[in-house]
Amino acid sequence: MFVQTQADELIEALTYVKENLATPIETLAQQVTNAFKNGHKVILMGNGGSAGDAQHIAAEFVGRFKKERPSLPALALNTNTSTLTAIGNDYSYDVVFSRQIDGFAQKGDVVIGISTSGNSKNVYLALALAKQKGCFTAAFLGKTGGTIKDICDLPLVVPVNNTPHVQACHIFMGHCMCELVDQAY
Numbered sequence: 001m002f003v004q005t006q007a008d009e010l011i012e013a014l015t016y017v018k019e020n021l022a023t024p025i026e027t028l029a030q031q032v033t034n035a036f037k038n039g040h041k042v043i044l045m046g047n048g049g050s051a052g053d054a055q056h057i058a059a060e061f062v063g064r065f066k067k068e069r070p071s072l073p074a075l076a077l078n079t080n081t082s083t084l085t086a087i088g089n090d091y092s093y094d095v096v097f098s099r100q101i102d103g104f105a106q107k108g109d110v111v112i113g114i115s116t117s118g119n120s121k122n123v124y125l126a127l128a129l130a131k132q133k134g135c136f137t138a139a140f141l142g143k144t145g146g147t148i149k150d151i152c153d154l155p156l157v158v159p160v161n162n163t164p165h166v167q168a169c170h171i172f173m174g175h176c177m178c179e180l181v182d183q184a185y
Helices: 002-037 049-062 081-090 098-104 121-132 163-183
Strands: 042-046 074-076 110-115 136-142 154-158
Touching (some): 002 042, 002 136, 002 154, 042 049, 049 110, 049 163, 081 098, 098 121, 110 121, 121 136, 136 163, 154 163
Parallel strands (some): 042 110
């Protein structure tokens, strides 16, 4: 019965996304599309499994999602281990993303943070700086949305405490965003 219970809980979480986050996901996809069409980029970041989701979504833009289209400029800040370890060692792990936002983000870019707790300090600080720099900021969050929901332009909160279900919803949301962007090309 374990698998059935887990599937039921995931279906409940996805139903929440369907009923409450469809419009915000479409809004984010439009922001991303506008950024790409105006010569800007998308920057993503996350820790742990959310880091994997960030680089997965960035790869869908740079490579392709479902159809042939031009490569789109996206990067995940958690992929360069030399940068992460240098910043973590020389400054602190709390600023591994904000230091990169300082170097890479420009007004008009879209910056997306991913945090299942909504309380990742390094994601929070990066989104706060990105917003100050004139970027559109969004976050894929879980549980209550934590502190991050209050500092970004578009918080997409999956109010579930089961981290794997939050992550499954986040990648689903990311794929929906990618497909909506594909439709614009």
